[in-house]
């Protein structure tokens with residue numbers, strides 16, 4: 001139980017940092033209203049994700065053991081978040097830069113860990129994955145669409161397409 005608790009706490013702490021980054025961009029006055037409302041939506045998605053994770057913390061009896069998380073993996077995720085956190089302090093960031101960080105965050109292994117964790121619950125707690133999968137789906141598509149809508153960078157468009165196909169691949173390879 002101890003290990004499961006520590007695991008979900010760790011996930012929540014990482015997710016909260018991502019949420020705060022999107023919040024800052026939502027409040028950034030150098031952005032257009034459209035761009036700010038995109039980050040508002042992305043932040044709201046994250047809020048919904050950690051509400052689901054918080055719920056899972058109350059259902060630990062039904063959870064499989066915590067998925068293994070190597071220190072190196074955790075450091076990689078945390079480093080991607082720290083880079084984006086520093087960027088989110090910039091009052092006038094370039095739009096391409098902002099999307100580059102968001103794509104790095106959403107391609108990081110954090111989403112996979114969330115996924116593995118929630119899918120490890122027994123069917124008595126299946127509502128967790130029922131809430132999680134569509135929420136996550138919408139979140140990834142929102143970002144990929146926005147990259148196409150707000151930027152003309154071919155490299156970013158490629159990264160967004162890669163994020164989508166990575167996501168689709170994982171979805172297919174995991175039991176529903």
Ligand SMILES: [Fe+2]
Pocket residue numbers: 018046106139
């Ligand atoms: Fe996210």
